[in-house]
Amino acid sequence: MIRFDNVTKVFPDGTKALNGVTVTIPTHKLTAIIGPSGCGKTTLMRMINRLELPTSGEIFIDEQAVSERDEVELRRSIGYVIQRIGLIPHMTIEENIAIVPEMLGWDESRITARVDELLELVDLDSKTYRSRYPFELSGGQQQRVGVSRALASDPNIILMDEPFSALDPISREQLQVELRKLQKKIKKTIVFVTHDMDEALEIADEIIIMREGQIEQMATPDELIEHQATDFVRDFIGQDRIARRRDFAQRTLEEFDELLDETWVGDYAEASSMITVQEAIDLLADNSNKRIAVKRNDLIIGYLGHHTLLKAAMKDREGELSV
């Protein structure tokens, strides 16, 4: 558990990067920190391994204040992956991965075995890659090495600073999927800074949304799609994305108002435009009525039948596809 207690950071030039942040990052979960640039997300993360020091407030790891720990020892106990990968160019892949274990004084056979294990974990053939140099690998492969380097000494906490944002879209997506899988296996406390909402929704267990040095909302991806704490959060996620991510059955008729029929002669039941698709289905199913008169402010805005729901379902699907 990583706990920030009323943490403020003011840079020497006067910019306030963090403004009294109090938050707890849960253990064994992947927590994404997201927000527009300059919101303080990277600063917040870099405080965990003391690459950044708070102006006031304190950070605790398992209730021990990080300020009381030796920074070198602290950093060696925390994995760190950065956006620009940062593999050391004159070291082989094996030597790169072995940096922290070597500093910790592991013996050679243990390091060799660990390198094999890690390369396999990130899906790189150990025989092929271990003695290569970073420049011989593609960006995606380099970042796989970056991730395995962070895991080398089996730290409990791993910090990832926009690790996939410099990669091409295909590698990025692959690595996101694999990180998810990897996390299921290794169950580390991962703090993942990103500016990509889709990435956060895809990989995170918890998402922290930040703005101007403060936390706007912390929630699971599902909760975030269901309920946005502030207008900023709603705008930041984006209506499109919210609609797209929501379960079709949970969307309201209001969102499909342009699909309604204007007239209907025959039986109907009345319902508010705020009912969900699921509720509309139930109404149509247990009622011999063929139509629902959809009302907004007590005025009928249109009529809904089976065919309308089909169109709505297609539109919902389209929204997903058009992304």
Place this chain on the structure above:
Amino acid sequence: MSNFLETISSRSDLITEAFFQHIYLSFVALAIGILIALPAGILVARYHRFAEPIIGVTAVLQTIPSLALFGFLVPLIGIGSKTALIALVIYALLPIVRNTYAGLTSADESIIEAGRGMGMTPNQILKKIELPIALPVIMAGIRTATVLTVGIATLATFVGAGGLGDVIYRGLQSYNNALVLAGALPVALLAIMFDLVLKWVEKRVTPKGINNQ
């Protein structure tokens, strides 16, 4: 041509002695230069605020015409190889300090950041990351300093420190072009030879994984 060969054989004692004196002067000056300039370069790379003044001072020293510098030093230190060495060391400083500084600060910021994040101490970052990356650039500086020193050592003759300048100077005084050539050619050959050797060393010390980028 035959005149030239004759000169060489008849004055071979003089030429050989001057040749070795020349090598001695250049080498010792270089060694001292490296011993001073390398730590200075590392220092200014770590404490950037010293970079401007230190590199500035070495640059100013470099602009003093070499003959004038030898002249300045004579009243202060007298004549002899000590004076010559001091002047040569001063000339060797700038290229080495400047290249060491440039090489050490050229390492990609992200690599240093990764090193720091993994818990490397500043000394480990210097030894394991910055120095290996800077090595080719530092070697290039030493090469420049070497060629420069071998050339300027020719002037050591004016402070009585010998070297191939002696041969050239004697040739000039006696209107003996063959003798001038017998002094000048070895200087050029020495410079070229050192340059080639150091170029080879530079290639050898460039860590794998860097030269292919």
